[in-house]
Amino acid sequence: MIDPDSELEARYHSIGVTPDWYQTNIPCQVGCPAHTDVSTYIGLISQARFDEAYLLNRQANVVPGVLGRTCARPCEPVCRRNKIDGKPITICWLKRAAADHREYRHHAVRPPITKEKKVAVVGAGSAGLACARELREMGYPVTIYEQFPTAGGVMVNGIPIWRLPRYVTTEECDEYMADLGVEVKYNTRVGRDVQVTELLEQYDAVFLAAGCYIPNxxxxxxxxxxxxxxxxxxxxxxxxxxxxxxxxxxxxxxxxxxxxxxxxxxxxxxxxxxxxxxxxxxxxxxxxxxxxxxxxxxxxxxxxxxxxxxxxxxxxxxxxxxxxxxxxxxxxxxxxxxxxxxxxxxxxxxxxxxxxxxxxxxxxxGQYSDVSWLPADELKLEVNKWGVPLIDFDNWMTSHPGLFAGGDFTQGARNLISAIGDGRDAAAAINRYLGGEDKAAEAAEEIELPDYRRGMVDNYESIPHQLIPALPLADRYSHTRETETGYTPEQAVIQARRCLQCQLNIMIDPSICILCSGCVDICPYDCISMEGLSRVVKGDPMHTGTSNWEGGADMIIDEEKCIRCGLCIVRCPTDAISMVQFEVSSPNARWSVSKIPVLNLK
Incomplete structure (x- = not known):
């Protein structure tokens, strides 16, 4: 006898395939607070296209060479490669490989100033740099006030040189901001050299990203x-x-x-x-x-x-x-x-x-935020019990009009990529506050990849996971010598080939599928199955009008198991199965899958 609850759990329920479904079906991109287009840049590295991978990373990460050495890697635990051999793609270290092995410096093209309203950013750390970059690309004049002699925040004052060489932070923090035309006032402490009230008078919006430095x-x-x-x-x-x-x-x-x-x-x-x-x-x-x-x-x-x-x-x-x-x-x-x-x-x-x-x-x-320089009473700010400004996460604004805040300053010490995500979100909110409009997202597309047969030309599923090369113990006793030496170009290409490319999806055309189960037989990970209609939840929208059928079947694809090998495509006698790449770009939502061919599999 079958337990009714267990029977219900064993049934399938169809859903509409929307852009949201595609995006959430790419777990590494969902796991990244900045929603980096991981699958595409890993695909580019697999073809040794390091410069393209670096530039794609910079769109979302702002400081890819830094993050390739220091990211907390929230994307890796959710990587589907774990389903194969228990080892995720080395997403972080491959990001470093793209930065290390690119051919060119890639100075940013300075965006023209098209907006009259000005923005001040307090703090040149992860959130501050991300916010400033986004606003400059929208055409705003932006000035950062930084208390230290260099940009980077905790990247410079909190991460050791033996983990993160200063030539990396200099290029990606100081020089990148200069390329973009962001003015950075170094050695300028807000609350000492200039007051928040003065900034609110001089600028149309102010973003507080002062970090979190007071030790518990x-x-x-x-x-x-x-x-x-x-x-x-x-x-x-x-x-x-x-x-x-x-x-x-x-x-x-x-x-x-x-x-x-x-x-x-x-x-x-x-x-x-x-x-x-x-x-x-x-x-x-x-x-x-x-x-x-x-x-x-x-x-x-x-x-x-x-x-x-x-x-x-x-x-x-x-x-x-x-x-x-x-x-x-x-x-x-x-x-x-x-x-x-x-x-x-x-x-x-x-x-x-x-x-x-x-x-x-x-x-x-851990640390907490210094708020001694913030005149909360004068500005009538709503604050928490530690005096940190409260913000509305719908618009990233404090209770004082035009004063925004985010990053570790309001959220507490976390990690670089989370603060970068905050800064990008805050920039979009500031743009809306100043009368700007979000960029319209491009229409989502499903692009069929013809002659896809990766499983017949590549041994990617058996490539072993490799830790990043590092110095031997005897050579690690230097405060200035980088301990991890990084992948060689050849090692990076091999590790990138392990990626399952989760932005690709198997599609079965029911109008020409003959239910022969050939795809079921050839699938190496049992991710395709043929199920009778009795396994489908009654009233399912995809089966309206079929409740009186005595027979029939559905083809079920388990996305969690699929390794995108394409063997089912080769096996199908009616060409009912195809591999489709989902493509969309939504800058303000921070979702992007680039229109770049990621694999040459013919």
């Missing part, structure tokens, strides 16, 4: 600051990275503890190794599974002899002379019920206290 306090299990947090030898992670990146004196001793497990913590512990520390520990209050950094970052730190300690919480920083750090006291935890973050709450275990001898402690618990 060194708290214990009770969320109170622990004893000894102000001793010499305690250096907040984000500030330590800023000092080392700008060449300021940095003290890192021989025995170092890094508190936390996010990307900043990984950068700090590996930086300590490069500054000569003999023993480096990571201490984290939760388990490895709940840590903020990804598996690759942890593996690299372990390879460099960092020792990880999970389920421990700091109790006090110790000192023998009352001035300098001499060690720390910790307590071991067990995991309790989930807290507000959704992760299981660490619960201290009485009687498990222990001490570790140290001379340097680097807290890396």
């Amino acid at each position: 306090p060194v708290a214990g299990p009770d969320n109170k600051v622990i004893p000894g947090a102000d001793l010499q030898g305690v250096e907040d992670g984000i500030r330590l990275l800023a000092k080392s990146n700008y060449g300021e004196p940095v003290y890192i001793g021989k025995k170092v503890a890094v508190l936390g497990s996010g990307f900043t913590a990984m950068d700090c512990c590996r930086t300590a190794i490069r500054f000569g520390a003999e023993k480096v520990y990571i201490f984290y209050r939760r388990s490895k599974e709940e840590a903020g950094s990804d598996e690759y970052e942890v593996d690299e730190a372990v390879f460099e002899n960092v020792e990880f300690n999970y389920l421990v919480t700091q109790l006090a920083v110790l000192s023998e002379d009352g001035v300098h750090v001499s060690g720390m006291r910790f307590i071991r935890n067990k995991l309790g019920d989930p807290d507000a973050s959704g992760r299981r709450r660490p619960v201290p275990i009485p009687g498990t206290e222990f001490e570790v001898e140290l001379d340097t402690v680097i807290p890396a618990f």
Whole structure:
């Protein structure tokens, strides 16, 4: 006997194939906060068309060479290649390959100024640069106010040089903005050298993208600051990275503890190794599974002899002379019920206290936004409990007309690509506020790819995943030498060939399909099946008028399993099956699949 609920779950329900369906059927593009056209640029790299891939990336990413080294890679966990061998396409590292192996510098063509209204941007980080670029391309004059001597924000002051060389940030942040005609006022701090109220008087719109740089306090299990947090030898992670990146004196001793497990913590512990520390520990209050950094970052730190300690919480920083750090006291935890973050709450275990001898402690618990320079009362701004302006995400504006905000300044410390997505969205909102109109999206098209037979000419499904090449351990003790050496052009082409090209879709013409099941038999991953009408949900719009049929069948394609090999096309005796590429461009919605042939498969 079949359970009715189970039977219903086993039935199929047809949906209309709309542009939205096509777009959400490309998981890497959905997973990217900037909705980068991943499939197309990977396809270009598979043909060694690095310059075209770089330019396509720059449309969405703004700083592709930076992101190819530092992106948090939210696109990769959802990559369909995982269905084949459990290893996603190396989307991030291939982005770097396009930047590294392009033939030309690609100076941007400066857009003409076609708008009379002016925009000011506070902060030349990810969100600020993205917003400024979009507005300049729309024809607005844009000025960025940046407190540091270079553009890039956390790309420069928070990411180590051994991960991100400064020639990359100089080209993609400073020089790219100059090419576009964005004026950047360096060494200019808003709130000190110029006031927000002055900017609102001088400009028609102001976008606050000031970042998130104030370190969270060194708290214990009770969320109170622990004893000894102000001793010499305690250096907040984000500030330590800023000092080392700008060449300021940095003290890192021989025995170092890094508190936390996010990307900043990984950068700090590996930086300590490069500054000569003999023993480096990571201490984290939760388990490895709940840590903020990804598996690759942890593996690299372990390879460099960092020792990880999970389920421990700091109790006090110790000192023998009352001035300098001499060690720390910790307590071991067990995991309790989930807290507000959704992760299981660490619960201290009485009687498990222990001490570790140290001379340097680097807290890396994340940051919050500095709002001391923002005259919230004078501007009558609505703010949250930390004083950060509240924004309407429909228009990215604060409660003060013409004052917009976004990026990590309003959302908290996240990652570069999320801030870039914010900046692009905010630019579109500012354009609408200033009387501009969104660019009309081009009509969606379905382009048939004739003679598609990838599975007969390419072994892409069996190409192994390759980690990005990097320096041997003995050569990693330099703060200025890049640790990852990157794919060679040949390696990049091979890794790009692993991509399943999810913007392609199998289409079956029911008017000439003879239900022979030849496609079912030849499909290597059982993604095509022939199902009787009894498996279709009653009342399905695609089967109106068929409720009285005693026979009949549907051809079902499981998009999650399809590897776009095209063997079913070759096998079909009536040419009822074709491979179609979906093409659309919608600049303001940040969705784009380019009209570039991505594969030569004849």
